[in-house]
Amino acid sequence: MTYSPSTPPAEAATDDHVLATWLAEEAGRRLLAVREEGLEGRALKDAGDAAAHELLMGLLAEHRPQDAVLSEEGKDDRVRLSSERVWIVDPLDGTREFSEPPRDDWAVHVALWERSAGDGGELTAGAVAQPVLGETFNTGRPPVVPPSTAPKPRIAVSRSRPPEFVHGLAAELGAELVPMGSAGVKVLSVARDVTDAYVHAGGQYEWDSAAPVAVARAAGLFTSRIDGTPLRYNQDEVYLPDLIVCRPELAEQIVAWVTSHDVG
Incomplete structure (x- = not known):
């Protein structure tokens, strides 16, 4: 599977929920492409971590250049502590599962924290993509939790x-x-x-x-x-x-x- 970036929805320019969703989905597509490169084990883990991190950092720099970013795979830039808006991302959550195709229990995390949202700041937008399932759960259109179908918790x-x-x-x-x-x-x-x-x-x-x-x-x-x-x-x-x-x-x-x- 080859990868080429898509164009973000027009709403992503002003809607953080839409942007978070698009970012998570783009990183997911990139990771699926990495999985098709024939790598295995540690090489696949490292390639996935690096590819998704670089993609998210580049897209955030392009579409939200004034915001700070905290990424698992990046250096902790302490400027985030005085920033009004900070994106908190895990480019590849579940690296072990990612490296074991065809497992689907890995994800991409993209969240936005805002200082003005409340005392001490708060999360205001977020998206979690599960690329193998083709699903992205987000705060713009939150999932509707159905009644439990199980006989016990x-x-x-x-x-x-x-x-x-x-x-x-x-x-x-x-x-x-x-x-x-x-x-x-x-x-x-x-x-x-x-x-x-x-x-x-x-x-x-x-x-x-x-x-x-x-x-x-x-x-x-x-x-x-x-x-x-x-x-x-x-x-x-x-x-x-x-x-x-x-x-x-x-x-x-x-x-x-x-x-x-x-x-x-």
Whole structure:
């Protein structure tokens, strides 16, 4: 599959939701093209990370030149701490899954944080593309979360490093565990009625959750730190190790169990 950039929708010039969606989709198309280059293992991972990062940095410089950018694959430019608008991107979330074709549980994250949006700033736009599925979830047209179709709650967990505490939480909720890759895929699985909750502790950064959390909030899902406090972005320290994303009706029970068991 070859790649050539598309022309952004006219609305992207003034609508950050549209731009975020287009950026995520363009990076996804670029990554699908990289997957067709015959690379394997570490070479495929590195090529994907670099190609998506370079594309997003170039497109943001072209279409939002006054904004700062925080990318997993770039140097942390501290100018973002005094900027009014900061794009927080993970060019390839789920690099391991990306390097294992035909797996589809990897994603592209694009989020916008704005200082003027509230006390301490807030996420105001975001998009998560799942390129293999041909789907992009965004804040401009948030996903409509359907009623749960499962007979018991389902909790998304890492397929390679599920936290030990999640087994106790599952027992408390009478839930089953659903392993999958990318953090973004796990968050959006709640919106898609693939799972009902994603509870994580043990190491993430702002770019891992910013775009998925923006979309989850727009869809009406509950989001917080593991202790129930708000998730904050564009902080001096970009380490943001834990989060809860779940259906609102499960939030109180999950937070109560987690805080009473000293998880984190």
